[in-house]
Amino acid sequence: MASVRQIRSFNRAVTHRTGALEDSYLGRGRPLGHARLLFEVAPEGSDIASLRERLGLDSGYASRLLRALETEGLVALQSDPADRRRRLVTLTDRGRAEREAYDALSDDLAASLLAPLSRSQRERLVAAMTEVETLMKAASIAIMPEPEDSADAQWCVASYFGELAARFPGGFDPGDGGYAGKPAETAGAFLIARLHGRPVGCGALKPTGHSTAEIKRMWVAPEARGLGVARRLLAALEDAARQSGLTRVVLDTNRTLSEAQALYRKAGYRMIERYNDNPYADFWFEKTLGPE
Amino acid sequence: MASVRQIRSFNRAVTHRTGALEDSYLGRGRPLGHARLLFEVAPEGSDIASLRERLGLDSGYASRLLRALETEGLVALQSDPADRRRRLVTLTDRGRAEREAYDALSDDLAASLLAPLSRSQRERLVAAMTEVETLMKAASIAIMPEPEDSADAQWCVASYFGELAARFPGGFDPGDGGYAGKPAETAGAFLIARLHGRPVGCGALKPTGHSTAEIKRMWVAPEARGLGVARRLLAALEDAARQSGLTRVVLDTNRTLSEAQALYRKAGYRMIERYNDNPYADFWFEKTLGPE
């Protein structure tokens, strides 16, 4: 496939460049691993576990790296008062200065990439990089089933309700406690979209009859909008319905959610008569599921 | 600068992905260095020196890596019959199979990047990647002075003449031997454009009077066209003229080279009367050099 070939060629070209970046990180007489770790320490301090997780380090290795940075006077380690097994890492003034030096190196390298280009080439490059980054972000979002009562699921649903409350002119009251109560019955499903593990969207399927299910709680976090997540969630929910032997899905929506309506129409939904007494619903849609 | 920030953000995002690619290369129980070397062996065989050069390896290190691949049965080593100090590396059947396995891994990884995207997103991603790659290629091209009698300079000039011969309806004869004979006088300059060390363009500046120089031998290799190399060469030659205290540059061109004429006009040249008896010239241009 031509596109696969283009991606591989792109990878090769870009790895070449990022290699230069890594080399520049060695310009300060410190191994790359140390520099990377220094970069991951958050301004307000981090706990070791989160650093380890982000960089994928072994506990012993991380401990030693941190000790090295500590003896260099770049970070300070202290026990977390809330849980004294944990230790908190903070940057010292020297550490902050060192990080700024690394930042300056990176900035210089980025600027040197732009330097030979004309103004219009620079603009094109930056625009294309933004596009690649956005689409790689979209591609990194994974959709998978999630227990409806998990912390992440509840966080998504709460975010969804919070947003409805902010957008509906008269506010929004989830009524029966909100969290849908029981875990999904047979044929139901709760899906969650994650970006690097972080939940950024959800959608639920609730059977409402012999052959019909209702799609509910479709929500995408602001940071993940415009990436086609809602489209993918909808398609995944339809697939789930299909696999449970259902032949029709319905959903309702509020007039203020115009993007949602456009999405439903584009996905082949057509408007039908009111089928429930949801006080927040203004439009009702259905879609008959083919064998796909 | 916002664009520098975008580049750094892009680097971070892309390094994450290409890291995944390198990890996938480890899936075949062989260190990355070995796999990379296996990849660099050309289908028809390579000599060790060129492999070393492309991967930047120490001679001892390369020797050991090759030995490892040889004992694995992936490559065969034999002396170059033309120069028995040299050794030639060829892939064995097993080596070829192994390389195909790596190729498949890369293809899978690239395909998995595309899989979650819609058709239009895929098209956008591939287009943006092509754009980034093209512009990074443009940014990698460096322009620098070159002795006019170096092998690379002569290769460029010969390519230039070859192209003129192909493009001019009546062919082209460089007349006085072509290679401009003597090395540049004072105030003259020969510039060469290189992509990863390979020459991909040239341009010369010849003083023709007290305050004037002529621009000659402007050429860009086909592989580097559309990247703004000619524009940069022209600007660099003008800079060279300016630094020699010259205030005016002139040049001539043939009617078949219409891209060239557009470039000259855009760079602020205006057409003047014939100033030489070059039988291949149809148009003559000049530009007065401001202090910049």
Next chain:
DNA sequence: GGAAATATCTGACTAAAGTCAGAGAAATGG
């Protein structure tokens, strides 16, 4: 034909990056 240059190989080393098996301290669950 001999000296110098070139291409590769060998041996001896090093630094970086990481793995693994516990040990010790603190928190948590029943």
Next chain:
DNA sequence: CCATTTCTCTGACTTTAGTCAGATATTTCC
């Protein structure tokens, strides 16, 4: 309150990726 779990640290080890100084064979230059 005791067993289990969690979090970090330590010591001992390995692999990868290299560097450097010659040794050796061959070619090229004069």
